[in-house]
Amino acid sequence: MLNKILDLLFPENLVCHLCGNEAVVNERGICSGCEKEVRVCPELPLIPHVDGISAGLIYDELTGPCLHRFKYNNGKYLTSFFISYMKVPDKKIDVIVPVPLHKNRQxxxxxxxxxxxxxxxxxxxxxxxxxxxxxxxxxxxxxxKLSHKQREKNVKGAFSVLSNVKGLDIVLIDDVITTGSTLSECAKVLKKAGAGKVYALCACARGN
Ligand SMILES: [Zn+2]
Structure with a gap:
């Protein structure tokens, strides 16, 4: 009985998403220390073809390993944590579209x-x-490992629009923004296909 009460008061396996320590975590799944240290992303400079861009968190030594787990180590349970920092622009939005992976990669x-x-x-x-x-x-x-210019060249012509987007205002979602080349290229092809506004929203932003 006492053990049951203790389990309720101090549940086991509550591991902070960021530092990995067992701790009391908040509704985002992180401990109070990490909550204080995690860096929310400030306003980002606009990139070509995009009408607004923002990211939830700064990519650093605290968030980096968590993002890596989310991407590569079946860390799907981290989705809620990341989106808790991601705000869609306060505008008319018709559809939310993820930046696609190539089918082989997926x-x-x-x-x-x-x-x-x-x-x-x-x-x-x-x-x-x-x-x-x-x-x-x-x-x-x-x-x-590519520079900004190399990235721009690398993603050029890599995307195709598959359905009618005429007049649609779109929010593009990606996990991380580095130079913005990928998001910019996606926005470019969407606008070429007739999309209205294209906004970009990412989980993390990292410096070049
Ligand atoms: Zn923590």
Whole structure:
């Protein structure tokens, strides 16, 4: 009986998403120390073809490992944590669209982390979610070692719009923004296909 009460008061397996310590965690799943240390992303500079851009958190030594787990180690349970920091722009929005992975990459990895974020945000905001509007038709490989200019070149022509977007105001969702080349290229092809406003919203932003 006492053990049951103790279990209720101090539940086990409550591990902070960020520091990994067993701790009392808040509704986001992080401990009070991490809540104080985690850096919310300030306003970001605009990138070409995008009408507004924001990110939830700064990518650093605290959030980086968590984002890595989310992307590569089946860390789907971290979706709620990341979206708790992601705010959609206070504008008319018709559809929420994830930045797609190339189909080979998605098969390898099993899921697209940006799609998880987009779906859950769409549910929360009661906005249409559509992961089939844009496809990555060329595998752009990993971009981590590329410069800004190289990234721009690498993603050029890598995306195709698959359905009618005429007049639609869109929020594009990605896990991390580095130089913004990918989001910018997606926004470019969406606008070329007739989309209205295109906003970008990411879980984390990292410096170049
Ligand atoms: Zn913590």
């Amino acid at each position: 098969r390898q990895r099993g899921y697209n982390q940006s799609e998880l974020l987009a779906k859950k945000i769409a549910e929360r905001e009661n906005i249409r979610f559509d992961p089939h509007i844009i496809a990555r038709t060329r595998d752009t490989g990993t971009q981590t």
